[in-house]
Structures are given as C-alpha cells and as structure tokens.
Amino acid sequence: MDNQRNLLLAVVLCGLLLFGWDAGMNYFYPQPKEPVPAEAAAGAPGDSPAAPAKPTREGGLTDPAAIALEERDLETALKSPERVRIDAPELAGSIDLVGARIDDLTLRDHRQTVERDSGPVRLFSPAGTPAQHFAQFGWLGEGVAVPDAKTVWTAEGGPLAPGKPVKLSWNNRSGQVFTIDLSIDDDYMISAKQTVGNISGRPIVVRPFATVSRTSATASTSTYTIHSGPIGYFGDGVDFGTDYDDVAEAGKISPDGAARWIGFTDIYWLSALIPQGTTEVDADFRSLGGGVFRADAIYDPLTVPNGRAISRTTQLFAGAKDADLLGDYEDTGIAGFQNAIDWGWFGVIEKPIHWLLNQLYNLVHNFGVAIILLTVIVRVFMFPIAQKQFASMAAMRAIQPKMKAIQERYKDDKPRQQQEIMALYKSEGVNPLAGCLPILLQIPIFFGLYKVLMLSIDMRHKPFALWIHDLSAPDPAHILNLFGLLPFTPPSFLAIGPLAVLLGISMWATFRLNPPAADPVQAQMFKIMPWILMFVMAPFAAGLLIYWITNNLLTLAQQSYLYSKHPQLRAQAIKDKEDREREAKREAKAKS
Known part of the structure; x- marks a missing residue:
C-alpha cells in the first residue's frame, strides 16, 4: 500500500512539474504571436499603439499596431533632408542634424528572423517612435548658450564610414563654437570628439555629456540567469543588478564606483557609452516616464579660457554582443567589456x-x-x-x-x-x-x-x-x-x-x-x-x-x-x- 501511495504521489509531482514548467517557460520566455501584416494593423494616422506586450527572448516590438506605427513613423522621420548617412561595414543608418542624434542604426549582418528576407535588425530608432532608441552628445552650461535637442547642426563630410569622419558644428553667436567630430570603425564603435572653442573675451564653464535613451517596450526578457536592462562597469566589475523596474521606481539610480562604461543591454545587443580614458564622469540611469529610460555620462565641469578650445571624446558601442569582438575592445582598454555578456557563475566553463x-x-x-x-x-x-x-x-x-x-x-x-x-x-x-x-x-x-x-x-x-x-x-x-x-x-x-x-x-x-x-x-x-x-x-x-x-x-x-x-x-x-x-x-x- 505504501509503495502504491508513493508511486501515485510521484506521478502527481511529475504532472505538476510538467504543467508548472510550461507555465514558467511561458512567463519567462513568452513567444510573440504570428505577425499581422502592417497594412491590416496600421489603423488611422495618429492612432496610438496598444500597451506594450510582454518581452520576448530576443526583444523588439510584438504588438501589430506598434509595429505598423513604427514603420509609418520611420518612413516619415528618415525622409528628412537634415540627415547624414552612416555607411559602415557592420552599421547602416543616419544621423539627425536636429539635436545631433544618432537615432537610425541597423545591423547589416543580423536579420530580424530566420527568414532571409526578414530585413536587418534595427537597433536605433528616432525619439517618439514606438521603438525609440538613440544616442546624443551635448553640453550643459550656465551663463552660456549651449546646443539643445532642437539645435540644427551643420555637417561637413559624409556619409560616415571608416576613414571618412563627419564634423558637426554650431555657432551660438556669442563667442563659442561647438563641434562634434564623429568617426566609426569597421565594427560597431562610433567615436564622438566634443570640442568647444571660446573667443568671447571671458572664460566659460561647460560640462560635456553623452546619453543613450531607449524604451523598455523593445527590451528582451530579463531572468535570474540572463540579464537584460541597464548595465555598466562601475568600480571593479560589471553591474547586472539593476533592471528597468528599479529605475522606474527610484526615478534615478547612480551606481557606486567609477564608471568605465554605461548603457543598456538585451540578450544579443548592446548600446553603451565609454567615457574618455579614466576621466571621471557622473553616470546614472534615469526614468523619463512612459517606459523611456536614459543612461547618462556627464563629465566634470571644464573651464575654457578665452582663445582656447577643450575637448572630450566619448565612444558609443551600438551593435551585437560578439564575445570575440568585445574581447578585442577590452584589449584596447575598455574594462570588462567582454563581461557585457552575462556569463554568470559558470563563465569559467562557458x-x-x-x-x-x-x-x-x-x-x-x-x-x-x-x-x-x-x-x-x-x-x-x-x-x-x-x-x-x-x-x-x-x-x-x-x-x-x-x-x-x-x-x-x-x-x-x-x-x-x-x-x-x-x-x-x-x-x-x-x-x-x-x-x-x-x-x-x-x-x-x-x-x-x-x-x-x-x-x-x-x-x-x-x-x-x-x-x-x-x-x-x-x-x-x-x-x-x-x-x-x-x-x-x-x-x-x-x-x-x-x-x-x-x-x-x-x-x-x-x-x-x-x-x-x-x-x-x-x-x-x-x-x-x-x-x-x-x-x-x-x-x-x-x-x-x-x-x-x-x-x-x-x-x-x-x-x-x-x-x-x-x-x-x-x-x-x-x-x-x-x-x-x-x-x-x-x-x-x-x-x-
């Protein structure tokens, strides 16, 4: 009788394991429904997309209405003549001269799905689109006119490609000239040299900054074994402990320790800012509301004497988390960059x-x-x-x-x-x-x-x-x-x-x-x-x-x-x- 009872209990436990496992897999790794054609889901112009669906393992938009709205918004935004094209071996896209935003990036070597005609993975999208994700470079200042999100920059050069830099410039007509020299390598690294020249007759104080903003609506699933969300190297290691909910609840999180890089990660993709050398920066994550988050790297104040120009260079990594490539970048001095991949405790085996x-x-x-x-x-x-x-x-x-x-x-x-x-x-x-x-x-x-x-x-x-x-x-x-x-x-x-x-x-x-x-x-x-x-x-x-x-x-x-x-x-x-x-x-x- 005891054996029969134990066997029955074993069968019941196995059944609970089976159905419980299914529920757990659906919770942690939900699969998107079959996509609806954009024409059928588009609706009327100005319609808002439905509430964001539960994240999937790879991330990206899954709601048909949001996908259709994204396509419509991209078609409008990317037609603007105030854009400079990006044409690199691994990255394609453009830079918006309004606000000096890098907000249009696709990955040439990675498709959206296994289908060969599914198109390249889109990493960056302009502000205000359902999949918004972009980087911006600028300055903070008191008593001095600095460029803002509505500033229209002048471009020299283009398209941005290896060995073909692009220079953005803006004159505030008050004695200061701001320039951003952009260059790109053969992979996913963009360098931005921010320079301010002062001929106003007096010294000025400014703080260069770089930011990456994104919506969590396109985030990949984050679990206890695989992190997705805010990430960075602070102090002596990579921080995997902060997620979007933490930032949304706190409003602002400033990790302890010197920031060597900061940004956002999905399972396969990374957008991260790497400040100049060992220069100290104020690094934090902010919630901007509506599921939009920002990673900031703000340099210490710089005093620019009259007749001088001072620069700070920030690198932007925007691409696939290829372990060998991240290791190569780490060899150039980017601390712990290969650990942007969440290897976990068994990294020594993995x-x-x-x-x-x-x-x-x-x-x-x-x-x-x-x-x-x-x-x-x-x-x-x-x-x-x-x-x-x-x-x-x-x-x-x-x-x-x-x-x-x-x-x-x-x-x-x-x-x-x-x-x-x-x-x-x-x-x-x-x-x-x-x-x-x-x-x-x-x-x-x-x-x-x-x-x-x-x-x-x-x-x-x-x-x-x-x-x-x-x-x-x-x-x-x-x-x-x-x-x-x-x-x-x-x-x-x-x-x-x-x-x-x-x-x-x-x-x-x-x-x-x-x-x-x-x-x-x-x-x-x-x-x-x-x-x-x-x-x-x-x-x-x-x-x-x-x-x-x-x-x-x-x-x-x-x-x-x-x-x-x-x-x-x-x-x-x-x-x-x-x-x-x-x-x-x-x-x-x-x-x-």
Whole structure:
C-alpha cells in the first residue's frame, strides 16, 4: 500500500512539474504571436499603439499596431533632408542634424528572423517612435548658450564610414563654437570628439555629456540567469543588478564606483557609452516616464579660457554582443567589456565551451555538427572517470554480501551499522560516491552549453539540417499538429517535436542499461522520468537537445563497452532483475 501511495504521489509531482514548467517557460520566455501584416494593423494616422506586450527572448516590438506605427513613423522621420548617412561595414543608418542624434542604426549582418528576407535588425530608432532608441552628445552650461535637442547642426563630410569622419558644428553667436567630430570603425564603435572653442573675451564653464535613451517596450526578457536592462562597469566589475523596474521606481539610480562604461543591454545587443580614458564622469540611469529610460555620462565641469578650445571624446558601442569582438575592445582598454555578456557563475566553463564550439564550427561550418563533436570530446575527456565509476560499481557489487551481513547483525543499532559499513568501505577501498562524479561533472557542462546557446550571437539563427533552421530556438516541428499539416499550434507543454522524442527514447535506453534500482518506487520513477523529461526539455533550444541526445547515445556505447569489461556487473544486474520479478510474483500470488 505504501509503495502504491508513493508511486501515485510521484506521478502527481511529475504532472505538476510538467504543467508548472510550461507555465514558467511561458512567463519567462513568452513567444510573440504570428505577425499581422502592417497594412491590416496600421489603423488611422495618429492612432496610438496598444500597451506594450510582454518581452520576448530576443526583444523588439510584438504588438501589430506598434509595429505598423513604427514603420509609418520611420518612413516619415528618415525622409528628412537634415540627415547624414552612416555607411559602415557592420552599421547602416543616419544621423539627425536636429539635436545631433544618432537615432537610425541597423545591423547589416543580423536579420530580424530566420527568414532571409526578414530585413536587418534595427537597433536605433528616432525619439517618439514606438521603438525609440538613440544616442546624443551635448553640453550643459550656465551663463552660456549651449546646443539643445532642437539645435540644427551643420555637417561637413559624409556619409560616415571608416576613414571618412563627419564634423558637426554650431555657432551660438556669442563667442563659442561647438563641434562634434564623429568617426566609426569597421565594427560597431562610433567615436564622438566634443570640442568647444571660446573667443568671447571671458572664460566659460561647460560640462560635456553623452546619453543613450531607449524604451523598455523593445527590451528582451530579463531572468535570474540572463540579464537584460541597464548595465555598466562601475568600480571593479560589471553591474547586472539593476533592471528597468528599479529605475522606474527610484526615478534615478547612480551606481557606486567609477564608471568605465554605461548603457543598456538585451540578450544579443548592446548600446553603451565609454567615457574618455579614466576621466571621471557622473553616470546614472534615469526614468523619463512612459517606459523611456536614459543612461547618462556627464563629465566634470571644464573651464575654457578665452582663445582656447577643450575637448572630450566619448565612444558609443551600438551593435551585437560578439564575445570575440568585445574581447578585442577590452584589449584596447575598455574594462570588462567582454563581461557585457552575462556569463554568470559558470563563465569559467562557458567561455571555453564557446571558444571550442567556434573552433569546431570553423572546422566543419555547421554549429549542429560542432555541438555533436563537442559532446564527443567531453565524453572522451570523461571516459577515464566513467571507467573508475564502473570499477567502483563492480567493487560495490562484490561487497554486497558483507554489507547485508552487517545490516542484519546491527539492524537495531543504526549508528553502529553505519560505522561498520564505513569501515568496510575503507578496508575494501570502495568509494560509494564515485558513481555520482560523472553526473556532477556533467551538470556545469550542460548548464554552460545552455548559457552559450542562449547568449552567444554566434548561435543565433544558425541551422543544423533538415527542419532545424535555428539551433538557439526550440524544435519548430510539432508531432501533435502533424508537423504543420493541421492548422493549429499546440500549447508549449504538448509541443513535442522529433528531437524531444529522440531524447526520451535515448534516455529510456540508457536507464534500461543501468542496473535496476532496488527500491520499487525508485524503479518506477526511473521508468517515468525519461518521458517526463521529454516534455520538460521540448521548449529548450534545439542545440541543447542535440547535445543531450548525442550524449545519451555515447553513454549507451560507453556502457555497453564497460559492461563487456566488467561482466560481473551485467550478470549481477540480470540476477537482481530476476530476483525482483520472482519476489513480485510471490507477493501477487500471496495477495490473491
């Protein structure tokens, strides 16, 4: 009766895990609904978009009305003649001469979706649009006319490209000339040299500043494992502890420590300001209301004597969080820039996995195959440990009669029983925990690969084969709707694809090959667990399932080999199974 009750409880807990997991995945990683054509969603001019939808993993607008309004606003704003074009290898867009705003940036090498005609990812959009996100450079001053958001600047040069700088200038007609010299590299870094020249006949005091403003409506999902939101390097490390809600509640947050860079991050994208050298700045995050936030870098006051000019240079990174590229920028002196990727506690494992995956990809030119090769390398590395595990299992089998004798002899004295068993382990040279070591070592590797697949821009939209077009996304094929033949999308807890089924089958096979558990309830749990995990793992990235399936297949091959090297384990496992079956038949016969 106790066994039946325990089994029923186990089934109920597994059901709660299954449905609870689905609810959790929908909460933390909501998926946008199928997009509605812009023409159908546009509505009348001047209509406001609906309230922002819950963030998705990649971020961006998901409400059809907001998407249509964004397209309409961009079409109007980007037609302005008061713009200077940006034409760099990785960035395209324009600079608004009204306010000297960099507010139009798209990433040439990254598409919005896996579809090849989906268009480039848009990172920056002008102020007032539903997806507003832009950078601005200027000055604060007392007793001196400084440029503001409505100032119309004069441009020299253009388009902005590597080796082709653009100079913006404005004369306040009171003896001061303000200039912003913009340059760009081959990747995502824009440099802005802000200079003020003074010929007014008296000294003036100004404070150069740089800001990045954005709406949280386009933010990617932020979870306890992957940060999205305000970010920066303050003091001696990167701060992942501040989110949009914190800033909205406080109104203004000024992190402790000297700011080496400050901005906003999504899972894949980063917009950050890097002040000049080790120059002190006042760095803070502000809520501007309506879900709009700003990161400020305000330099200390500068006294500009008559007849002199003083400059400050700020860099703006606006692009994809490519680990190697961020590392290259870090090598130039930008502190902790590679840690803009939220590697977390297992960064010491994740970074080598990321490096090895990239090396394997360069070799085979397919990240799916690279993941399979990575799994093989991990298993080869762990094979000596697995051999020790099986040797320990064989030793444990050999001392079973002695253990049973001790348990029988001291059945009424549990402390003495435990003491004698430990003495037996020591005298026989057996470590009962040795079998757990491979599992414990696999946990950080599995989590490390999970973080790499979730965070690395290298994995985004990378195909494997057949129907797997994005290894960082779940398996798109669903058995329940006959792989798309039926006109509905199953709920995520029933969205089982071929990869999930292969995972369940391969895990069931590995459990079958292991020695059966002595406890009947535990044995039943092992029978159910592969199929529960099949449902739990289905919403995970396809690349992660490929890793686990490959790992299970290699485990089967490894266990078959090791059983051949330790035949006593196989023989004992068969004997134990036959004994349990005979015992179960006797119990059933006695009850009848």
